[in-house]
Amino acid sequence: MAFVAVAAVVVVVALKGDSGEKSDAAAQADRPQALITTGETWSKTTSRFTTTSTTVPSSPSSTVTSGFHRVTGPNGISAExxxxxxxxxxxxxxxxxxxxxxxxxxxIRLGGSPSGPLPLLDSVASNETQNGGISQGYQRLRLERVSGNSNTVVWEFLYTKDGEQRHAFGRYWRTGGIDYIVYGSANTASWPTMKTVLDIVxxxxxM
Structure with missing residues (x-):
């Protein structure tokens, strides 16, 4: 899978699709709900996005969160x-x-790349041994499926870079043949601030 190497790790979450009509509750459950942290609620946006640069399209309209704006990345991933x-x-x-x-x-990194042949959890786990950028001082905090969903994985860990301990978190999900990622990293002293921002992202x- 073409995950970004971490200092290029990428985050992912999965949508489950099935045929036939669904109730409002079921339809909402099939949206990227796995992206939402416990206790938070999903909010919809009807903004249409426009491109403000050749590499990073963003929306000129207001967003739900004060002090944030929306950007769009590869394969249609979008976040505030x-x-x-x-x-x-x-x-x-x-x-x-x-x-x-x-x-x-x-x-913070946002992205999406074509899904590889391995199950998502195995794909993410391969970074533990194949990503040389995090090998120094590496400590796994968690690497697991979200609520038993094989298409949604979270990976949180510590590592050392340039003599400084860093904290990283990635959320990965697979849907429509694409593996998406939201990934955040900061030194341990700055992690509480990063965690607050990452929760909003x-x-x-x-998508």
Whole structure:
């Protein structure tokens, strides 16, 4: 699978689809609900997106969250990110990166790439041994399916870079032949702030 190497890890969550009509509750459950953290509610947006640069389209309209704006990445992934963070092309064509200018090294990546042959959990787990960027000081905090859903995986871990311990979290989901990711990383001192921002990014992600 073409996941971004972490310092290029990518996050994913899955939608389950089946034929036939569904109740409103069932239809909502099939939306990217796995992106939502416990206790939070899904909010819809009817904004239409326009392109403001050749690499990072964004919406000029207001968003649900004050101080955030919406950006769109590869394969249609879209989310709200802090308005004052810097959006740029990612380390690979399959993702974009959003950097916190007030905390160097604090970043979020959004993206999507064609699904590989392995089950999603196995695909994400392969990063533990194949990603040399996180090998130093690596400590797994969790790597698991979300609520037993084989198409939604979360991976949280610590690693050391340039002598500094970092905290990282990725949420991965597979749908329609695409593996999507929302990934955030920061040094451990900055992680509480990053976690707050990342929760909003995850909650507002759509495809």
């Amino acid at each position: 990110v802090p308005s004052n963070w810097l959006v740029k092309a990612g380390t690979q064509a399959t993702n974009i990166q959003v950097d916190n200018p007030e905390s160097p090294g604090s970043l 995850v909650r507002t992600t759509t």
